[in-house]
Structures are given as C-alpha cells and as structure tokens.
C-alpha cells in the first residue's frame with residue numbers, strides 16, 4: 001500500500017497508475033473513477049490499456065447549482081466513443097439525507113456511514129460510494145472485484161479494490177485492499 005504524504009490532486013496520475021496496474025490483474029478489468037469535471041477521467045483514458053473498462057462517476061446534476069452538470073461534454077463523448085461508461089446518479093451515501101441535514105440540522109444514517117469511511121480518507125469514502133452507485137446502475141457486478149478511485153475535493157488520491165454491493169445491501173460491500181490513500185495525519 002502506498003501512503004501519500006498529503007491528500008489532493010497532485011496524486012491523481014500516480015493513483016491511476018496504481019489502479020490501472022491492479023485492475024489489469026483482475027478478471028473484471030474494471031476501474032471506477034470519480035470525476036467531477038472530467039479531468040481525472042481523461043487521465044484514466046490516456047493511461048489505461050484498451051482492454052480495461054473505465055466507469056466514470058460524476059457528481060449528480062445540480063450538486064453546485066440547480067440543473068447544472070459540471071462534467072465536460074467533450075470528455076464524456078470521448079469516453080463513450082472508446083466504449084467506456086459515464087454515470088450520473090444520486091449519491092449513494094448522501095442522497096436526500098443531505099437536504100434533511102441542511103434544512104433541519106442533525107446527521108442521518110447515510111452521512112454517518114460516509115463520515116466513518118472518511119476516517120480512512122475522503123477518497124476511500126468516495127470509492128465505496130461510487131461502487132454502490134455503479135452496482136445500482138448495473139455497470140459492475142456484486143460478485144466481481146473492481147478498483148475504485150476517489151479523491152479529496154478534486155483529483156484522485158485513493159484507490160481501493162472493492163467487491164461491490166447494491167445500495168439496498170450496502171453492508172455486503174467489501175473493502176478488499178486499499179492500494180493507496182493519503183496519510184491523513
């Protein structure tokens with residue numbers, strides 16, 4: 001396992017290199033990439049061999065501003081033309097609970113789970129979340145191992161081998177191996 005000294009975007013390429021190398025050894029040959037703007041997804045596209053499948057998960061539309069999608073349309077087209085998938089969906093570890101917190105205060109179960117995962121790193125939390133989202137969209141199977149990558153605000157700094165689960169069975173998800181994450185200390 002690689003421990004980066006600091007979280008953040010500067011670890012993106014190395015995280016993807018680690019993820020791609022591991023994914024090449026897995027039968028699924030799949031990496032999941034959290035990407036808000038498309039920047040990290042484009043780097044994944046540039047470095048992944050042709051037989052690797054990239055599933056990119058974006059922020060839900062309206063995350064920053066109502067009805068606005070932050071992901072670059074051109075990069076989405078490029079990924080899809082090369083046979084990869086781009087998923088935009090409700091975030092599995094916040095969903096409507098974020099609205100309850102903002103409107104009424106307090107903290108609700110999904111966000112408690114999310115914050116517990118953040119004790120590892122933001123990126124580990126994101127890796128788990130996007131695995132649930134991809135499983136719910138049918139883009140990964142619950143019986144296969146995949147490599148999921150997340151980061152801290154932007155870029156990528158964590159890569160995790162995960163056995164996914166559907167969100168209705170989220171505690172069946174397994175964190176099989178943390179390949180890299182920031183030291184967080």
Ligand SMILES: Cc1cc2nc3c(=O)[nH]c(=O)nc-3n(C[C@H](O)[C@H](O)[C@H](O)COP(=O)(O)O)c2cc1C
Pocket residue numbers: 034035036037038039040041057058059060091122123125126129130150151152153154155156
């Ligand atoms: C579904 C989803 C949830 C995310 N949740 C968080 C989060 O809780 N904390 C965080 O620091 N970053 C979060 N991110 C950001 C990602 O970890 C990653 O840094 C970012 O999407 C990379 O985008 P870029 O390719 O535009 O740099 C999330 C991204 C997505 C797509």
